[in-house]
Amino acid sequence: MAIITYREAVKEALREEMRRDERVFMLGEDIGIYGGALGVTAGMIEEFGPERIRNTPISEAAIAGTAVGAAAMGMRPVAEIMYMDFTTLSMDQLVNQAAKIRYMFGGKAKIPMVLRTQGGAGRCNAGQHSQSLEAWFVHVPGLYVIQPSTPYDVKGLLKSAIRDDNPVIFIEHKMIYATKGEVPEGEYLVPIGVADVKREGTDVTIVATSMMLFSALEAAAELAKGGIEAEVVDPRTLFPLDIETILNSVKKTNHLVIVHEANERCGVGAEIAAQVADKGFDYLDAPIKRVCGPNSVIPYNQHLERLFIPSVEGIVKAAKGILS
Amino acid sequence: MSLDNKQLLWMYKTMVTIRGFEERAFDLFKRGLVRGSIHFYIGEEAMATGACAAIKPEDAITATHRGHGQCIAKGAKVDLMLAELLGKVTGYCKGKGGSMHIADVDHGILGANGIVGGGIPLATGAALAFKVQKVPKVCLCFFGDGASNQGVLLESANLAAIWKLPVIYVCENNQYGLSMCVKDSVACPNIADRAVAFGMPGVVVDGNDPIAVYEAVSAAVERARAGDGPTFIEGKTYRWMGHFSGDADVYRSKEEKEEWKKKDPIARFEKMLTERGLLNEGKVKTFRQGVDKELEEAEKFAIESPEPGPETLLTDIYA
Numbered sequence: 001m002a003i004i005t006y007r008e009a010v011k012e013a014l015r016e017e018m019r020r021d022e023r024v025f026m027l028g029e030d031i032g033i034y035g036g037a038l039g040v041t042a043g044m045i046e047e048f049g050p051e052r053i054r055n056t057p058i059s060e061a062a063i064a065g066t067a068v069g070a071a072a073m074g075m076r077p078v079a080e081i082m083y084m085d086f087t088t089l090s091m092d093q094l095v096n097q098a099a100k101i102r103y104m105f106g107g108k109a110k111i112p113m114v115l116r117t118q119g120g121a122g123r124c125n126a127g128q129h130s131q132s133l134e135a136w137f138v139h140v141p142g143l144y145v146i147q148p149s150t151p152y153d154v155k156g157l158l159k160s161a162i163r164d165d166n167p168v169i170f171i172e173h174k175m176i177y178a179t180k181g182e183v184p185e186g187e188y189l190v191p192i193g194v195a196d197v198k199r200e201g202t203d204v205t206i207v208a209t210s211m212m213l214f215s216a217l218e219a220a221a222e223l224a225k226g227g228i229e230a231e232v233v234d235p236r237t238l239f240p241l242d243i244e245t246i247l248n249s250v251k252k253t254n255h256l257v258i259v260h261e262a263n264e265r266c267g268v269g270a271e272i273a274a275q276v277a278d279k280g281f282d283y284l285d286a287p288i289k290r291v292c293g294p295n296s297v298i299p300y301n302q303h304l305e306r307l308f309i310p311s312v313e314g315i316v317k318a319a320k321g322i323l324s
Numbered sequence: 325m326s327l328d329n330k331q332l333l334w335m336y337k338t339m340v341t342i343r344g345f346e347e348r349a350f351d352l353f354k355r356g357l358v359r360g361s362i363h364f365y366i367g368e369e370a371m372a373t374g375a376c377a378a379i380k381p382e383d384a385i386t387a388t389h390r391g392h393g394q395c396i397a398k399g400a401k402v403d404l405m406l407a408e409l410l411g412k413v414t415g416y417c418k419g420k421g422g423s424m425h426i427a428d429v430d431h432g433i434l435g436a437n438g439i440v441g442g443g444i445p446l447a448t449g450a451a452l453a454f455k456v457q458k459v460p461k462v463c464l465c466f467f468g469d470g471a472s473n474q475g476v477l478l479e480s481a482n483l484a485a486i487w488k489l490p491v492i493y494v495c496e497n498n499q500y501g502l503s504m505c506v507k508d509s510v511a512c513p514n515i516a517d518r519a520v521a522f523g524m525p526g527v528v529v530d531g532n533d534p535i536a537v538y539e540a541v542s543a544a545v546e547r548a549r550a551g552d553g554p555t556f557i558e559g560k561t562y563r564w565m566g567h568f569s570g571d572a573d574v575y576r577s578k579e580e581k582e583e584w585k586k587k588d589p590i591a592r593f594e595k596m597l598t599e600r601g602l603l604n605e606g607k608v609k610t611f612r613q614g615v616d617k618e619l620e621e622a623e624k625f626a627i628e629s630p631e632p633g634p635e636t637l638l639t640d641i642y643a
Contacts, residue, residue, distance in 0.1 A: 025456060051456060057486070062445050062479035069449020069463075072434055073384070075456060077449075092476075096439050097446060104425040105435060106418030107640030141641050165643035 001184055007177040009151035010040050010116075013158035014078065016187070018048055021076060024162055027054040027063055028080025028116075037082045038118055038177055064090035064115060068098045068167070071113040076162060084119035084171060085131045098167040099142030112165045114158070118172040120211055120261060121293075121309055125174075126300040132210070132262035132293070137169040138239045138271065144192060145238040147171040149213035151181035153236050156190025164192060173211045195242035197249065201231035204255040204319045207246055207272060209235060212259040212310060219315035230319060238268050246272065247280045254285040257318045259310055264292035286322035291315050327377070327538065329602055335377055335534050336597060339369035339590050340615050342393040345402055348619050349392065349409055349423075353569050357627065358409045362423050365393035367532075367564035370589035371496045372397035374537025374559075375464055378545050384432035384450050384463040386443030388496075389424045390563075391436030394466050398433050400426065403622035412629035419632040420640070434463075440501075441467055441474030444493075448480040451491035451554075462490040462548045464541070470501025472515045478522065481554065485523035488553035492544040493524075495558040496531060502567045503575040519556035531559025532589040562587075 004012070018024045025048075026041065032055035035042030045053040056063050060081055067079035081087050087094065098111050121130035137145045144166045148154040154172065161168040198213060199220050208216035213234050220230035231249050235241060250256050256276055258269040269290040276288060291310045298308050327335070346366045352358045365372070368390075376385070376397035387394035395405060400416070408415025409423050416426050427435035434450060437443040447465030454461040471477065472495055484491050495515050499506050512518060519526025527544075529536045537559050544555035562584035566573035597603040603611075 054487070057479075057482060059479035059483060061476040062448065062483045065445020065476065065480065066449030066452050066483065069386075069434065069446035069451075070453040070456070071449070072429060072446065073450045073453035073457075075453045092439055092442060093445055097437075097442060101427075101435065102643060103640050104417060104421040105427040105429065106416065106420050108417070109427065109429040109435075110643045112643070144642075 001182045003180050004151055004183050005177065006151045006154055006172070006179050006181070007038070007040055009155035009183055010158060010172060011044070013155045014041070014044065015047070017159055017162040018052065023074065023076045024078060025052040025054065025075065026078045026080065027056050027067065029056055029058055029082050031055060031080055036080070038174060060086050060089035061093055065093035065097065067113045067115065068093055068101070068111055071111045072101065072109055076112050078114045078116055078162060081115060081117040083129050084117045084133050085128050087117060087133060094137070094143070094167070094169070095140050099140045103142060110165045111167045114161045114168045114170050116170045116172065118174045120173040120175050121298050121305055122175040124300055124302050124305055127297040130298040132260070134171050134238055135262060135267050138268055142167065144168040144240065145171070146192065146236065147210050147238055148236050149176065149210055149234055151179070151183050153190055153196065153234070155183055156188055157192065157236060160189045160192050171210070176211050190236070193237045193240040193242055195233055195235045195245035197231060197245065198234045199230065199232040201229035201253065203228045203253055204230050204257060204323060205233060205246070205249040205253045206230050206257045206259060206315065206319065207233045207235060208259040209238070209268065210261060212261055215310065215312050216259050216315055218312045219319065222312060222316050223319055228319065228323060241272070243275050243279065246276060247283070250276055250280045251283045254283055255322050256284065256288045257291060257315065257322065258288065259291045259315055261293050261309055263295045264290055265295045267292055289318040289322055291318045327535065331377060332597060332602060335373050336593055336603070337611060337615065338373045338397050339534065339593065340612060341402065341618070342369045342372065342396050343590060344615050344619050345392060345396060345405070348623060349406070350569065352409065352623070359411065360422055361568040361570060362409070363390040363568045364563065364565040365390055367584065367588070368496055368498055368561045369393055370534040370593070371494070371531045371537055371559045371561055372466070374534035375494050375541045377534070377538045378541035379462060379464060382432065383461050384434055386434045386447040386463065386465050387436040388443065388466050388468060388471070389436060389438055389440065390468070391426060391466070392423070395426050395433055395436065399431060400428055400433060402619060403625040406622045406626035407629050410626045410629070411631065412626060413632040413636070414625070414629040418636065420636070441471035441476050443467065444471065444474070444477050445480045447491050448484050448489060451484065451489035452487065454490055455487070460549045462492060462545050465491055465493050467493070467495060468501065469495065469497040469499065469506040469510060469515060472518070473509060481522035481524065481556065484554040488551060490548035491554045492541060492548060493554060493556045494541065495556065496561055497558050498561050498563040500563065500567070500576070514558055516556050516558035522556060524554045524556055526556045526558070528558050528560070531561030532587050532592065534589065534593060
């Protein structure tokens with residue numbers, strides 16, 4: 001086992017898959033010599049050359065759209081959109097083209113592309129550089145959406161995403177690139193569509209995505225001091241969602257708190273809550289609580305921004321609230 | 325680059341087939357057998373025909389929402405197309421796509437597209453694939469004067485130019501983007517004037533002359549295969565019918581339509597081939613009867629084909 005950062009884990013996945021399959025290539029802004037705006041691709045153009053590590057102009061629609069076209073013709077592109085906030089500029093290509101081509105063409109086409117991007121607040125990047133927009137993509141039939149939290153998960157899932165024949169929206173988080181974790185030496189994959197119980201418990205289930213996983217684990221440690229054992233479930237893949245793992249957990253704990261950084265309204269927490277309320281109604285001893293960003297634009301000021309991001313205290317409070 | 329008799333007669337047959345197909349599709353629409361909308365290519369046959377005459381079966385195209393002519397010229401079969409228009413499971417897209425999404429990726433038809441300009445980045449991406457795969461294939465990207473104002477055209481064309489991608493942008497300027505006349509929507513006298521800004525050669529041709537279109541596209545294809553990058557070709561043409569099957573077409577004058585009908589690409593080509601001795605009254609009749617028969621059989625096939633079963637609603641969303 002090696003201990004590497006989330007960033008290094010992403011790069012290892014990209015490197016390994018590019019070495020393994022010559023159809024894999026990357027395109028995006030500043031991914032060449034600059035090494036990527038978040039440092040992910042540093043050193044890669046030196047190994048793979050400019051044909052396979054393609055620096056693009058600032059043209060998000062073309063970045064996404066050419067990836068779709070290349071994928072339709074048998075390549076396996078990994079396109080990068082620098083900030084998730086900019087996926088707004090690629091929406092037609094992702095939603096109307098990538099997601100729908102297979103279905104509209106009667107199953108006679110496939111779009112094996114990965115759109116890598118990163119979201120999240122915490123760097124005072126303000127409203128247009130800090131969003132978590134995964135719910136938009138989970139809503140679109142035809143797309144897979146993956147949002148891993150740890151180095152182990154991000155590497156294994158990125159490899160799986162690149163090998164998968166569906167268009168995948170792969171969402172990293174800017175604040176966790178430097179976090180470290182154990183990653184096996186040698187080849188491994190994490191399956192798409194399988195959640196991970198990151199901490200076992202009996203009293204309350206906390207489902208947490210992306211950076212919020214770490215806050216949930218901290219909250220669990222805090223709760224444990226008071227004798228409450230939380231089970232922390234990391235969905236890892238938002239679609240296809242492993243609702244079974246979540247339901248099995250709620251069956252055991254009878255209480256559910258869902259945590260995500262994206263603002264609450266119509267976030268993925270709403271979808272998870274609705275599914276559990278439907279399929280796990282008899283398991284629940286209390287209402288399902290969501291601990292999310294407020295329904296606000298993300299502010300610039302560092303103190304205000306901190307208020308936007310769900311806190312450990314907020315998670316603890318929500319859990320205690322439904323247990324009392 | 326010059327056309328032999330076989331190619332000329334193929335062009336003629338293709339244009340006649342396209343027009344016959346559109347007329348038949350309209351008839352089926354009026355009979356309630358084609359749902360949604362159809363966007364007719366009548367009057368524009370020379371564009372797709374001339375362009376596709378310049379490429380090979382292994383090359384690719386992206387088509388538009390007005391894409392029946394482009395698909396037929398690329399080699400799509402009229403029976404599978406009609407079946408798709410009727411929403412039947414035997415159609416190109418198993419009834420799941422309809423008129424605006426007819427596709428046959430295995431034969432280089434990367435789809436008609438319901439989004440104006442939607443095929444532009446896709447064609448550019450296909451060309452990117454060909455470049456990275458190091459194969460001498462090209463992609464023709466059809467789009468209209470309306471689409472020429474989409475921002476993604478700039479993005480894609482610029483990318484194609486900097487990377488010297490083997491894509492040929494074929495702008496079918498039929499003078500109208502739905503109800504908006506091109507003189508009111510495009511600031512330049514010719515849409516191809518923008519090619520300079522995109523960093524590629526721009527060519528304007530008579531879009532109703534399939535040979536002129538063929539010659540321009542051929543030169544562009546040669547350029548692309550040589551690794552010299554994209555070209556922007558604009559063909560001036562005109563659509564005889566409204567934007568779609570329900571368009572009252574009040575925004576165009578009767579006089580304008582009559583003027584353009586005098587430049588009917590099929591009549592012109594027929595006259596030219598007759599003058600060259602390749603056609604005569606008898607041969608024309610044979611050709612047209614042959615096309616009619618083919619379309620008649622295609623219609624029968626489409627009508628007799630089954631609908632997709634309800635279980636197919638949720639199939640093929642994912643690979």
